Amino acid sequence: MKFDTYIQRLCVGDSPGEQFTPSTHRSVVTRARDIDALGEKYRSGHDYFYMRFGNNPTIAHVESLLARLDGMEQSVMFPSGMAAIAAIAFGCLARGMRHAVIQNQVFDQTARLFDQLRKWGLLDARFLDPRQIDERWKPPFEGPMLVYLESPSNPLLTVVDVKAVVSRVKAIDHNSLVVVDSTVGPPGVQRLADCGADVIVHSTTKYLGGHNDLMGGVISTSNALHAEFADVRLLFGGVPSVDDAWLLSRSLKTHSLRIARMCETAEKLARCLEQHPAVSDVWYPFAGDLKSVEIARRQMARGGALISFAVRGGMDAVRKFCNAVQIIEIASSLGGTASVIEVPGELDWSDPKQSTIEGLRTIPGGLIRMSVGLEDADDLITDINTALPS
Numbered sequence: 001m002k003f004d005t006y007i008q009r010l011c012v013g014d015s016p017g018e019q020f021t022p023s024t025h026r027s028v029v030t031r032a033r034d035i036d037a038l039g040e041k042y043r044s045g046h047d048y049f050y051m052r053f054g055n056n057p058t059i060a061h062v063e064s065l066l067a068r069l070d071g072m073e074q075s076v077m078f079p080s081g082m083a084a085i086a087a088i089a090f091g092c093l094a095r096g097m098r099h100a101v102i103q104n105q106v107f108d109q110t111a112r113l114f115d116q117l118r119k120w121g122l123l124d125a126r127f128l129d130p131r132q133i134d135e136r137w138k139p140p141f142e143g144p145m146l147v148y149l150e151s152p153s154n155p156l157l158t159v160v161d162v163k164a165v166v167s168r169v170k171a172i173d174h175n176s177l178v179v180v181d182s183t184v185g186p187p188g189v190q191r192l193a194d195c196g197a198d199v200i201v202h203s204t205t206k207y208l209g210g211h212n213d214l215m216g217g218v219i220s221t222s223n224a225l226h227a228e229f230a231d232v233r234l235l236f237g238g239v240p241s242v243d244d245a246w247l248l249s250r251s252l253k254t255h256s257l258r259i260a261r262m263c264e265t266a267e268k269l270a271r272c273l274e275q276h277p278a279v280s281d282v283w284y285p286f287a288g289d290l291k292s293v294e295i296a297r298r299q300m301a302r303g304g305a306l307i308s309f310a311v312r313g314g315m316d317a318v319r320k321f322c323n324a325v326q327i328i329e330i331a332s333s334l335g336g337t338a339s340v341i342e343v344p345g346e347l348d349w350s351d352p353k354q355s356t357i358e359g360l361r362t363i364p365g366g367l368i369r370m371s372v373g374l375e376d377a378d379d380l381i382t383d384i385n386t387a388l389p390s
């Protein structure tokens with residue numbers, strides 16, 4: 001079954017009560033006819049028992065959809081992508097992991113989170129290049145390690161050969177866990193469960209939500225790993241809102257169309273940018289270095305809808321370009337229906353804090369990151385060409 005059909009069958013076929021649309025269950029607590037019945041409901045994980053326990057039917061429905069889209073057995077939803085990533089870190093600490101290798105270029109706040117855990121003395125976190133697995137990866141003490149990847153990464157669009165990393169890491173210690181942030185390559189672009197990833201995380205605020213109107217995060221795993229992350233949510237209290245879960249269920253119905261169109265346009269734009277004399281660099285999974293394009297084409301069905309590029313002439317040229325575009329908006333998120341650009345290296349929260357983390361790759365100051373939306377590709381190309389110096 002093709003992805004377009006699969007996602008419709010999931011969303012429609014699985015809706016509770018033979019409805020096309022799941023209901024929003026707002027009740028956070030259940031009641032019982034007597035005290036023993038309440039105990040029985042608690043033990044059986046009854047729907048509605050208490051919402052933080054993770055048994056709200058609307059949320060559970062969307063979790064079940066997300067797990068199957070990721071090719072995993074279970075999902076746990078969170079109120080933001082960062083809440084999900086923090087739950088991964090604490091879930092791994094709960095499993096006794098004290099050593100972590102973090103990809104040397106990940107979303108800024110993910111890097112800061114792991115750096116903070118290192119400073120607090122909770123995790124021996126090292127930022128290393130997943131393309132060179134060597135002695136430095138080995139834990140300095142007994143026990144499994146957490147390997148945290150982001151593929152493609154934000155904003156350098158580095159694609160990691162997840163299958164190769166999984167096999168090397170499991171050879172070091174088969175209980176180690178490989179986690180991949182798949183936000184920039186959502187379902188329809190790649191399915192990292194097929195590469196052996198143990199845990200997949202998404203910020204659903206981005207492509208899966210797709211409309212800049214909800215925040216969320218999700219962790220997808222096997223049944224065996226699920227309990228630890230669900231327990232972190234129970235104890236830390238990071239439960240998503242029912243409204244955001246419902247909105248996400250609605251967005252998923254059109255996800256395959258949106259992502260296909262955005263990726264198609266992004267591939268065209270990447271080709272145009274590569275050929276433009278005013279552009280010095282283009283970062284895109286299907287562009288640039290042949291070896292990494294070969295990995296990307298093997299691992300990804302599409303190149304994704306995020307492109308980064310640099311223009312000649314330094315920050316002055318970057319400013320001129322950003323202020324000259326007419327259709328493309330200037331904003332810092334990604335994955336929405338409108339095309340947006342930003343300059344991540346210039347933002348306060350990114351620099352200088354991130355550059356002080358040892359081992360992290362530096363984001364070139366003038367790098368422009370573009371999240372490609374649903375506008376007509378030719379209009380976007382005209383907008384870019386008009387704003388760039390000829």
Ligand SMILES: Cc1ncc(COP(=O)(O)O)c(C=O)c1O
Pocket residue numbers: 080081082083107150154181183184202203204205206215216217333
């Ligand atoms: C790759 C990636 N992961 C995680 C996050 C965090 O997501 P959220 O903003 O939903 O917390 C982001 C946000 O931009 C991201 O780009």
